[in-house]
């Protein structure tokens with residue numbers, strides 16, 4: 001740790017005590033932010049931590065929809081995001097008017113929204129899901145019921161294939177970071193590392209072709225489609241010591257730190273989410289000092305949006 005980092009570290013620890021604050025960080029955050037977090041995890045784990053904390057302030061080091069989820073689950077707490085520019089290209093692919101119109105076209109359908117959505121979209125949804133529980137959530141809905149799945153088309157197509165549901169309609173949204181990871185990128189890496197296991201996030205552009213390749217026998221190595229936290233758990237428990245990783249590269253830091261004897265190879269070095277990287281250690285300090293920037297979901301939206309999130313938390 002550098003001198004400046006350790007000064008920030010001491011300052012943040014003192015402020016945390018003074019304010020009774022909790023720092024949550026997503027797996028894609030920059031290393032210094034991960035190092036000062038009380039808890040690091042995927043969207044589901046972070047929602048769970050937010051729901052159970054007795055801290056007065058939650059500093060959410062992640063993107064805006066994640067802070068909104070925390071505000072929905074803990075309306076009495078102050079939820080701060082260190083930079084309001086930390087958005088999400090996937091969450092922006094659908095808004096509440098577009099969802100209302102889609103629902104009108106399928107009046108009897110149930111809406112399953114990935115957590116990467118705005119609070120307004122969640123308020124119009126029946127269930128939420130994350131990458132680690134999407135299959136479980138969809139399987140909990142009677143098979144004859146139509147489902148509108150949004151907004152990620154790769155996750156949606158993965159869930160459709162795994163559950164075998166023909167009545168699952170998928171919104172054509174994508175995350176620019178994961179959609180950019182293609183089958184060609186993977187084949188290049190596979191040629192170099194022929195004994196490595198393969199971990200892939202279901203938002204990736206190559207997820208559908210990977211599933212097809214696994215089913216047809218074209219991909220013969222061990223492949224695992226996992227959320228970011230699922231990847232962390234798998235890296236820890238697998239006996240293999242080489243892993244090709246298809247997701248945002250921020251996760252590499254924690255993977256290497258927790259598994260120093262294993263080798264992790266990113267499929268794409270430039271798979272970087274600029275929104276996640278908006279959060280810096282200096283902004284975390286400012287956030288605690290000035291109690292900025294509060295993310296507060298209005299009560300009438302929060303009360304509706306809490307229903308699909310709580311349904312998800314009960315199922316998973």
Ligand code: 13P
Pocket residue numbers: 027041042043044116130131132175203226227228229248
């Ligand atoms: P996880 O829930 O797997 O952490 O994914 C969140 C996300 O934004 C992926 O891009």
Ligand code: SF4
Pocket residue numbers: 063087088089090091116175176177178248273274275276
């Ligand atoms: Fe959104 Fe993609 Fe960034 Fe995840 S990686 S926060 S889905 S833009």
